[in-house]
Amino acid sequence: MTFSSARNRRADARRSRAAILEAATRVLNAEPDASLETIAGAAGVTRPTVYAHFPSREQLLLAVVDRITDEAIAAMDAADPDTGPAADALLRMLDAGAQVTGRYPVLLQLISAHPVSPEADHDRHTPVADRIRRVIQRGRRTGEFDDRLPVDWLVAATIRLGHAVSEEQDAGRLSATAAPDVLRTSLLRLLGATARAGSAPRPR
């Protein structure tokens, strides 16, 4: 997947590229509209050097997002998605992903802000979707979930609800203690989980 970027570059070039990506991640997360001049400065480099590595501001943003996506995917894969009940695995994965993306709150706005192309954006989210689909399908095979809704829809809806919980929590409209229960209950319902649902939030 990362075939066109790393190609026999010289040592200083690799250093610059890494510094630019790191600086871009840090600076853009603090100020989404930061200029390339600012980013270049934070990377200890002049602005045209950025253009030597990324053809446009847009492409730099995409590279930053890819970086974060890779990080999130790694965290999700480390959450043992193939062991235990599917519902638990799903929540572990979502939580692992949210913990990474939660460190870059502003950057996530930018990915939805710059819809390069409808298909490219979908391709970008594909690795995440694939992992969630895998767990959902396992839950279906084991009978944990029913199969009355299309899998791809459930994948999309699961991701959306995961983001929704994060945002509601960030906005202070959902407490950190209630959030996991709310997400669990919501997902179990959506996925058509069999009655033996886990810890439900106690009604008040």
Next chain:
Amino acid sequence: MTFSSARNRRADARRSRAAILEAATRVLNAEPDASLETIAGAAGVTRPTVYAHFPSREQLLLAVVDRITDEAIAAMDAADPDTGPAADALLRMLDAGAQVTGRYPVLLQLISAHPVSPEADHDRHTPVADRIRRVIQRGRRTGEFDDRLPVDWLVAATIRLGHAVSEEQDAGRLSATAAPDVLRTSLLRLLGATARAGSAPRPR
């Protein structure tokens, strides 16, 4: 709500303001990154005139979004949200809103793209949320829905799922015939609807 904008303006000023808003809606929907010069030209006006009516590009975008929001709210109110089963009313409202917002596909990206301020954005969505909350609460009182999840969360989740269905449909991953059933089933599950659920999508 619309108190600070219309205030004894002169005739030409009202005409210009309306022309600018109309042009901005049309042009930005076709090309989100269009310059103010382009928008002004499409409105038959020069660029500084735009600044005479809107203090910045940002504020113009917000005005455009407010315009669309008002339109969507009117459509939702016209969908008889207070009559019939709450589930049906909810779906009518969501469909009415989606029909309006579906006419401005690109503009919707911009509202999430330009998070003016967390609270201002929430206030902007409030009128829509209020109407959905009203229907959900009615369904709870009548026993159609259960009350094991926080109302505000269900409101947020409902809006998200509505958007998700629209996007999946636009992306061609959900057929126009299947979409309504998918949304209905998903919402009924999420809201904890009593067993007598309406038309479920036939499993294949």
Next chain:
DNA sequence: AATAACTTTGACAAGATGTAAGAGATGACT
């Protein structure tokens, strides 16, 4: 019809993106 206030415009300043040609560093080969 004259005037006071509002609206629109032309001209200007500041800042950002992207480009090209030359200066500078790096690694290979002798």
Next chain:
DNA sequence: AGTCATCTCTTACATCTTGTCAAAGTTATT
């Protein structure tokens, strides 16, 4: 180690966009 071809970085430039201001042009009122 020294030389050199090549890749990398930078200085300078051209273009576009946003935002501002004072002056010209309209509108409504007396």
